Amino acid sequence: MHKIFLVIQREYLARVRKKSFIIMTLIGPLLISLTWMLPVLLSMKGKEKKEILVLDDSGYFINQLQNSEELTFRYENIPAEQAKKKMKDKQFDAVLKIPKIDINNPTGIEILSNNTPSVSLVGGIENRIESVIENLRYEQMGLNKEAIQQLSPKVSIATMKLDENKETKSNAWVSFGISYISGFMIYMFIFMYGVQIMRGVMEEKQSRIVEILISSIKPFELMLGKIIGVAAVVFTQFSAWIALSAVLSLFAPILLAQFGIEMPDTSNPAAIQNNEGLEILSALQAFDANTLIIGFLLFFLGGYLMYSALFATVGSAIDHETDAQQFMMPISLPLIISLISLGAVLSDPHGPVAFWMSMIPLTSPVVMVARMAFGVPLWEVTLSFALLCLAFIAATWFAGRVYRIGILMHGSKVSYKTLWKWARMSQ
């Protein structure tokens, strides 16, 4: 046991001291907190005021265009040349020129500005003109606009998730986002650290230090020490991220205040309703983060242990990284498939595809974690995790048997058949 600990310690320190690790650890929380701050920032989108001079020859629009916080319309009856001059003097941001028009065929409306007006500005003005013309048409046909508006109903479905004893307000899109991000993170970390294991094993084999090592420690212990050592690195990184993110989110309101942005009050439902950014934020806050984090960590651990055993097998079997391709394929394929199918899985998170993919151990780490944001029955999670643990044990057994022979083999081209032969060899 003491020797495994020494290997764990070596692997851990060798990686934690790397510059790349420190940089990743520091940048990670910034990215995470950014995803939290983004909705807030979105809800505070810029409110630049624009003044528009309206030259209306038709007479339909005088004082009819609706002013808003961003747009103010001024109406004057002056020649176009004079208006242009006023605009050049920056008295107005744009000039809206409306000729005499037929309300059944409104053409020839122009907007003049010093620089190309933004799409949202043009769109806003178009909407207002359309609504004025619409009103005119109602009148022309003798219809009452208010009566018509009362006919069209407005329905908004609030999605409520029924938990054991409480109803939580959920947002399908937020679930989707969280699922996708957690699924992707599992994929990314398993891949990233799995390849690190493979490289580590291969380097020991290439540099031939492995022969010295296994004259002091059993190959299986060496492999296990390496896998656990790297796992410790991952968890250090996670913990650092969670801690740093927590600190950052404590300071987020202060930080935002620095930029003149107030942290919105999500406890006020009325305020939430009219603001998309706030709605996302409140849904995020309502999320059962603890369950998700625990699930994430458990399935990451299981998936990581299983995959890294397989990656270690590959590392032990090959002499050069260029030979890795053929053996990497069958390992990375299930991971990639589970990532690609996330879209399909999440569009029906409780359907058969989602169910089976979250049971098969090779795909379950990514898929189950992604599904968990939608609420998965406990028995499914437990079964899936149990299967994952079994697969981990099987993978480690196989890896251990191939590893102890592979690390001593040099120069021979290895095929799947040889791997199987090694696995069955006694010693």
Add this chain to the structure above:
Amino acid sequence: MIVSASNITKYYGSFRALHDFHVEIPEQSIFGLLGPNGAGKSTFIRILNQIIFSDEGSIHIEGEPLAPKHIARIGYLPEERGLYKKMQVGEQLLFLAQLKGLSKSEASRRIREWLTKFELMPWINKKVEDLSKGMQQKVQFIATVVHQPMLIILDEPFSGFDPVNAELIKDEILQLRSQGATVLFSTHRMESVDEICDHMVMINKSEKVLEGKIDEVKKRFKKNTYQFRFRGECPNDLHIVSEEKAENGYRDLLIKLGEGETVNEFLTRMLPIGDVGGIQEHIPTINSIFIQAVKEDLRITQIQNHHA
């Protein structure tokens, strides 16, 4: 006997790496394990290091069956050298020494001693890849002996060492032996055995062909031949194995004396007929012994095959 191995057989798949191998290694000897590449030397060494296990046979260390606890008492320098390139010298040695069971404080004390001895102290916090090849080899040697093993196994210890380092290592080997260690060293370069080994065993194609004390083996293989420097006509009955011209009209002859003839009798016979420049008994080199032993072994196998 510090190591006694009997009946060791090892197959890799259908390839026979070692067959019915017996060897007894006496304590405080410098024991040469000789044989051409692929003879089975490394296989035996790996079995002794418990890296692989034999299919048949048993090994005893000081009378006890080979067990994991012996790992701490064996130092191993593999043929293919290697260290963690990106790890610091001091940390690396500390890691390897602790793997061999030393406590941290004891390990760092001894590492400092050895690094000082090899003038490597200024490099203790440098990465291995920043060291020269020669320095790396010294570090590797320290890793082999830092835990004061009673059995030091060196696989081709001089390959890759420059002459200066090879000399240094040779001195260290002799010193460690005088402190009580036994050294087993394997090589295909026979001449290095002549220099420092006192015992040896020869393997060829997975089987033992010869073993014993170096002196005794050499005695067994010397064939009453002499290097003889002479100027003059040789009698017709003199058995000359080979001859070369030397300076001043002398010839260097390799001669074989007749059955029962002593050197004195021979010289008495030769002195009147020419000038004797010198005579010395011809002692075969380990290399020629090996070639001869392998040839004889081959002939025996061929005869056996012929009869079979």
